[in-house]
Amino acid sequence: MVDNIDQLYADIQRGNENTIAKAISMVEDGTKDAVKLMKKVYRNIEPAYLVGISGPPGSGKSTITQSIVQLWRKENIKVAIIAIDPTSHFSGGALLGDRIRMDKISTDQGVFIRSMATRGSLGGLNSSIYDTVLIFSLAGFEYIIIETVGVGQNEIDIVKLADTTIFVTVPEAGDEIQAYKAGLMEVGDIFVVNKADRPKSKQMVLTIEQLVSFREDKNIWMPPVLATNALKEEGITDIKKRINDHHIYLQENDLLQKNRREVIRAQMINLMEKKLNEKYISPILKDQKFFKHIELICKKKEDPYSVVNELLLL
């Protein structure tokens, strides 16, 4: 229990690292205090600028993230990083990985790195991700980066929270069809072909430029396709510049508010699903009756459709 939500709020606002970490854990655990805290945060805080970075494993997202953060740090801008991982039974692996790979910024006081799971404990998109964004905003971080490792539908939904989404790929990520299928393509505001010293790099840039040109909104923001070599820190200033361009574009076209509305909508759906799960599904899963039904379905004496209606009393 927390004695005083206002004190907690003030400590976060002061940038106290331990309090920030504690608040995020509270939100993840869904405590009553977390709800009280978040009610206050939602009613007081404007979210910081949110950048999503996504792409297939091994494309160099973490190296790019680290290099961009270093550029911002030179301007004394505080940055928080939320590293999203598919929840893994190999516990601890994710966090460890980030720490190793972001060694140039992990000890910087102006940088806060937090690993979070894709899903909440009850399934569904992890609603604490956006709450964490707001906690970081309260703590005075000016940029927040959400990095997703996976390339699935959940990951698309997570980067959709962002104001600017960067999609990173590599020259050999696959032929045209593979790129077309990647799904994340449609949400990118900036595309990066990393490891551009490799063969097929120019071809990949052209492929993406062509895919992007099919977009309906092409006469508005035309996503740039940048070639970088993150390990040599080549092309990073260009990414930083394009984030800035996109930020200005959003501001000038009143799109920041539009994005915010969509995020709030998604967040509310998440919260509703969570509430319904807690109230209706969780008790069923703990009930011995549920296991008996599964056995009967396996023996073909019942079927899931009939049983579900019965269990939910619908």
Next chain:
Amino acid sequence: MVDNIDQLYADIQRGNENTIAKAISMVEDGTKDAVKLMKKVYRNIEPAYLVGISGPPGSGKSTITQSIVQLWRKENIKVAIIAIDPTSHFSGGALLGDRIRMDKISTDQGVFIRSMATRGSLGGLNSSIYDTVLIFSLAGFEYIIIETVGVGQNEIDIVKLADTTIFVTVPEAGDEIQAYKAGLMEVGDIFVVNKADRPKSKQMVLTIEQLVSFREDKNIWMPPVLATNALKEEGITDIKKRINDHHIYLQENDLLQKNRREVIRAQMINLMEKKLNEKYISPILKDQKFFKHIELICKKKEDPYSVVNELLLL
């Protein structure tokens, strides 16, 4: 409307392609007839052997799938392929892609290829995927392959449906840490390092072997790590053999039934979430009041936690 569910059932059982396609669409649309059909299917049909193939984009999953299917076809075994894609606004792209890439089997009468979305229309894992598996089983397909393109949590859940899961990667998919993070590693029964003519191939095999050796169940089934070159059809017979080995292993240890129970459990949770969404969330999303609340939250006059409780009357 369908006049007669028994007729539909019989036509599927006879392997009529148009009826199979129609039944899958009915299930995807969640019609009342689909529920009637599925009740009968669940109470009568044992699922065919289910193989999951997953891995990052560009790793060669489709080429491998095609080659394995060709081997089975030589033995006159009927195979169905469910290609799972992150739902894309670039409509049609996914299906088109599969058709092009599986050109060697797409005209074969003994092969049925169907693209499906990761999510159902109301969010949540697409519960019609497993229903489709059962429809294919009814239609006499002996092997069913589920191929996922993404590498996220949803995709892990989908391949978990499978009896044997194959995880395909490429030599340069990333250093040890990246592999560790891939998340899908933990669910693989067979690992394939494709494009093994490239440098770092042996290193990648060793890395995966090492990761797999940390598994708790290592004294039971030790997942083989195979090096293949799918474009040259090298190593495919080995994959086929290992699928067979794993199948025998599951049978001899009574694990097929255990897997089935877990699938039924997951499927029931999916169905319950779907029902709850339909009953409670869908009407809210259509209500003008919902948009007003979003506006008020954006103006910081309300917060999602309070509003959600009010909307759900909880």
